Amino acid sequence: MRNFKETSIIPSPRSWMGTVLAEVRRTPLFPLTVFVPLVFLLEQALPEARTWLFLLSVAAIVPLAALLSRATESVAAKTGDAVGGLLNATLGNLTELVISLAALQAGQYLLVKASIAGAIVTNTLFMLGGAFLVGGLKHHLQEFNRVNARFQASLLFLATIAILVPSLVGEVDQAPAAAFSQRLSLGLAVLLIAVYALGMLFSLRTHRELFASAGHAGIDEKPWPLPVGVAVLIVVTLLVALVSEIFVGSVQVAAQHLGMTPAFVGFIVVALVGGAAEMTSAFSAARANRLDLSVGIALGSAAQIALFVAPVLVLVSYFIGPEPMSLQFWPGAVAMMLIATMAATLLSNGGRAAWYAGVMALAVYGIFALTLFLLPPGAGQ
Numbered sequence: 001m002r003n004f005k006e007t008s009i010i011p012s013p014r015s016w017m018g019t020v021l022a023e024v025r026r027t028p029l030f031p032l033t034v035f036v037p038l039v040f041l042l043e044q045a046l047p048e049a050r051t052w053l054f055l056l057s058v059a060a061i062v063p064l065a066a067l068l069s070r071a072t073e074s075v076a077a078k079t080g081d082a083v084g085g086l087l088n089a090t091l092g093n094l095t096e097l098v099i100s101l102a103a104l105q106a107g108q109y110l111l112v113k114a115s116i117a118g119a120i121v122t123n124t125l126f127m128l129g130g131a132f133l134v135g136g137l138k139h140h141l142q143e144f145n146r147v148n149a150r151f152q153a154s155l156l157f158l159a160t161i162a163i164l165v166p167s168l169v170g171e172v173d174q175a176p177a178a179a180f181s182q183r184l185s186l187g188l189a190v191l192l193i194a195v196y197a198l199g200m201l202f203s204l205r206t207h208r209e210l211f212a213s214a215g216h217a218g219i220d221e222k223p224w225p226l227p228v229g230v231a232v233l234i235v236v237t238l239l240v241a242l243v244s245e246i247f248v249g250s251v252q253v254a255a256q257h258l259g260m261t262p263a264f265v266g267f268i269v270v271a272l273v274g275g276a277a278e279m280t281s282a283f284s285a286a287r288a289n290r291l292d293l294s295v296g297i298a299l300g301s302a303a304q305i306a307l308f309v310a311p312v313l314v315l316v317s318y319f320i321g322p323e324p325m326s327l328q329f330w331p332g333a334v335a336m337m338l339i340a341t342m343a344a345t346l347l348s349n350g351g352r353a354a355w356y357a358g359v360m361a362l363a364v365y366g367i368f369a370l371t372l373f374l375l376p377p378g379a380g381q
Contacts (some may be wrong), residue, residue, distance in 0.1 A: 050249075051253065053246055055185060055254070062273055064240050093218045098311070114262065115267070115274075118304055120303045125365035126361075127279050131282045136354045136356070148295070148296055149299060150345075156306055157305065159192055193307070264373050
């Protein structure tokens, strides 16, 4: 019996806790979890303090997103290549999805659409450009898998076109056109999810050799034991859902006090907060001269949001939203997504990158952010 205990592959609860605490001490973002109980305490004590609730919820979501990303990678690493790749692809943007679901249930469709568009633009410009800059400052010239980059950029372009069509139809201010746009969005949502599923089959099964050097694994990190990864995944997802409700409930009042609009908050703040963990991984990989991984994270995450998260929100809106949500975005958001997609295609076309390419991508992102902050889209669009 003694030998069995010593060789058991099932870690004890004490070892689970030790593993998590060691990870918290090692990773800079994880100590920020102190803001998680603080935001719950403040919500109970001073529910009218909307601005502070907004700021604390933003600070709490950042470490939760990092934990969620780490747990997803650990579970994926223990389930084999095919299932692991599927888990990483499906759960990679779980933070953004949970935040958007909370906003969807509250009927804040402008915030939902702004967060979708913002996540796409942030991943293709800020995350990709930041990786080019961070990696280029240390390495003179870096190379990455051009096939994978082109594949992800093509998927992103397809999804952007699918968003563009109902947005153009919605410009006709007539009831029949609005109803048609809604039905069209439902059909496009199903089509995009099908394309997303076939894309995973293509990249993870039938032509996986083309994507062998790119992926979403951690940077030489030992995965957690499977029970730890699953437990953390479940608990952190619930915490993100609870914090997201506080975030969505306080965003309107806080945005007014801070001189922002829900469009800017969704496009910039939610995208940066939700993608903080992935950005940390992408920048670390670029610094370690693994730009292949950085490009895969940035473009893969953007394509996933466009092909999976956005269509899922359209379908779920029929059940939890005040009314069905369409894929009709305001013209400025559509233009920004198209420009970001074209920029990602141009930046990834050569398979090489230097630091100034990152500067150009970040400059375009800065133009978008400044425009939204000073002249945001109308709330009725």
